Amino acid sequence: MRSSFIISLFFIVAHSIQAQTAPKAEDIAAIKGQCGCHDVSFLYAETFASDKGYAFKDRYTAKGTELVFVDEEAGPANRPTKLVIQHLLVVGDSMVIKHWREDWEFQNTSLLKFDQSATWKRAKLTPEQAKGQWTQKVFEVDDSPRYEGSATWVHVDGRTYWESTVDAPLPRREYTKRTDYNVMRRTNHHEIRPDGYIHEQDNDKIIRSEAGDQLLASEKGLNTYQRTDAAKCQAAKVWWAKNRAYWADVRNVWGEVLANRNTVALRGQVKGQVLGRELDELAATTQKATYNSAASRQLIRQTIEKYLK
Numbered sequence: 001m002r003s004s005f006i007i008s009l010f011f012i013v014a015h016s017i018q019a020q021t022a023p024k025a026e027d028i029a030a031i032k033g034q035c036g037c038h039d040v041s042f043l044y045a046e047t048f049a050s051d052k053g054y055a056f057k058d059r060y061t062a063k064g065t066e067l068v069f070v071d072e073e074a075g076p077a078n079r080p081t082k083l084v085i086q087h088l089l090v091v092g093d094s095m096v097i098k099h100w101r102e103d104w105e106f107q108n109t110s111l112l113k114f115d116q117s118a119t120w121k122r123a124k125l126t127p128e129q130a131k132g133q134w135t136q137k138v139f140e141v142d143d144s145p146r147y148e149g150s151a152t153w154v155h156v157d158g159r160t161y162w163e164s165t166v167d168a169p170l171p172r173r174e175y176t177k178r179t180d181y182n183v184m185r186r187t188n189h190h191e192i193r194p195d196g197y198i199h200e201q202d203n204d205k206i207i208r209s210e211a212g213d214q215l216l217a218s219e220k221g222l223n224t225y226q227r228t229d230a231a232k233c234q235a236a237k238v239w240w241a242k243n244r245a246y247w248a249d250v251r252n253v254w255g256e257v258l259a260n261r262n263t264v265a266l267r268g269q270v271k272g273q274v275l276g277r278e279l280d281e282l283a284a285t286t287q288k289a290t291y292n293s294a295a296s297r298q299l300i301r302q303t304i305e306k307y308l309k
Contacts, residue, residue: 022079023106027134027153030160031083031104032070033192037233038225040066044173044201048218056217060173065090066099066225067233071244081106084251088236096239098247100146101139108135111148112264114167116182116208120145122262134162136188142276143251144307145264149188161191167206181205181216199223245291246283253300257308265309275307 044060067088075081087099107130112120135150149164165187169175183206191198201221207214258264268274282303286296 021107021131023081023134024132024153025079026155026160027106028080028083030153030155030162030192031085031134033160034085034190034197034225035068035070036196036225036227037230037236038066038068038196039228039232040064040226041224042221043223044219044221046217046219050215054217062173065228065232067236067240068225071240071248075106086240086247088233088240090233090236094235096236098141098243100141101143101251103135103137103139105135105137107131107133108150111135111150112137112145112258114145114147114169114183118169118266118268120264125150136162136164136190138168139251139254140276142279143247143254144266144275144304145258147186159191161189163187163189181207183208183213196225196227198225243283243287245293246286246296249293249297250279250300253297253304257301257304267307267309270306275304278303 040063042060042062042064046056046059049056067090069086070083071086072084073080073082083104085102085104087101089097089099091097107127109125109127109130111123111125113123114120130150133150133152135148137148138146140146147166147168149166151162151164153160153162165185168184168186170178170182170184185204185206187202189198189200189202191200199222201219201223203219203221205216205219207216266275279300282296282299286292286299
C-alpha cells in the first residue's frame with residue numbers, strides 16, 4: 001500500500017514538473033502564426049532627443065514582399081522547444097534575397113548580449129528566470145549574431161503578443177550612414193493578428209562609452225506583415241529548395257562556433273571583403289557541382305573564423 005502511494009506520488013510530481021516545463025500550445029501557435037507570404041511595410045520616425053539642438057533625421061519608409069517560414073523544429077513533435085524561422089525577401093517576380101533569421105528557444109538560460117563595436121558577451125538566466133519564457137535569437141543575413149531577448153508570450157483579452165528590451169547593433173538602414181551612436185536599445189513587441197502580425201518597436205539610440213550610456217534620440221518603428229497571395233512568394237520557395245542545404249550548414253557551423261564562447265567579437269572587413277559577400281560567393285562555388293556538405297562546412301568554418309577576433 002505504501003509503495004503504491006509513493007509510486008502514485010512520484011507520477012503526480014513528475015506530471016507537475018512536466019506541466020510546468022512543457023511549452024504552451026498557444027505559444028507555439030503564436031510563433032508559427034508569424035509564418036506566411038506577406039506584404040510588408042517598414043516605418044520609422046525619431047520622436048525625442050534630450051539635446052534641443054539635435055537635428056531629427058528623416059523618416060524611413062520601405063515596402064516589400066517577404067516569405068516567413070519554419071525551417072527547423074526540435075523537441076517533441078507536438079511541443080517543439082526550438083523553432084528556426086527564416087525570412088526571404090522577394091524582389092519583383094524572380095529575385096530572392098536571403099533576409100534575417102530568428103530562432104525561438106523555450107526556457108533558454110544562455111544568451112549573447114550585445115555590448116558595442118560588434119562585440120557580444122555571454123549572459124546567464126537562472127531556470128527560475130527563464131521559466132515559461134521564450135528566447136528570440138535574431139541573426140544577420142549572414143547568420144552572424146545580432147540580438148537575443150527572453151520573455152513570456154502573453155495571451156489575454158483576445159490579444160497574443162511577446163515583448164522584450166535588448167541592446168543591439170545599429171540597424172542595417174543606419175549602420176553605414178551614422179556614427180553618432182553605437183548601441184540601439186530595442187523594445188520589440190511582436191503581436192499576432194488574424195491576417196499576419198506586427199513588429200512594433202520603441203528604440204533608444206545610445207552613445208555608450210566608459211563614462212556610461214547617454215541617450216541621443218528615441219524612435220518609433222512599426223513593421224506590418226500582412227498575409228498576401230502565396231503565389232507572390234513562389235520564387236522564394238524555389239530558391240530555398242536549391243539553397244537550403246548550404247545555408248543550413250552555415251547556421252549549424254555558426255552554432256558550433258558560438259556554443260563555447262563567452263565573448264564574441266567580429267571584424268567588419270578582412271582584406272576589403274565582408275563576411276556576407278564571402279559566404280554568398282562560397283554558396284555559388286560549392287553549388288556548381290553536387291553539393292558536398294562535409295567539404296562545404298569546412299570552407300564555411302574557415303571563412304567565419306577569419307572574421308572572429
